[in-house]
Amino acid sequence: MNAVSMNNLWNYLQGLSLTVSNRKWLMERLAEPVSSTVMSDKEIKEDLTEAFQQLNEVKVGKRKTRNAKDLLYEL
Secondary structure, eight states: OOHHHHHHHHHHHHHSOOOHHHHHHHHHHHHSOGGGGOOOHHHHHHHHHHHHHHHHHHHHTSSOOOOHHHHHHHO
C-alpha cells in the first residue's frame, strides 16, 4: 500500500465514531502478526498440486462439477 492510500485510510479511520470497545477491537486487529495469513511456498505448492489434480479428474470424468450458473445463484 502506498503512502497516499495509507493517508486516505488513516483519514477515514479518524472520521469514524468509534466506541472504546470498537477502538480496542481495531487496535487488536491492526496488531495481529501478518505472517499468520501468509502461505508458505510449500503450502502454495501443495494447494496448486491438489487443484491441478482435481482439474485432471474433471477432464477424465472421475470428478463431477456443478453448473457455473447454479453456483452463481447460490452465492
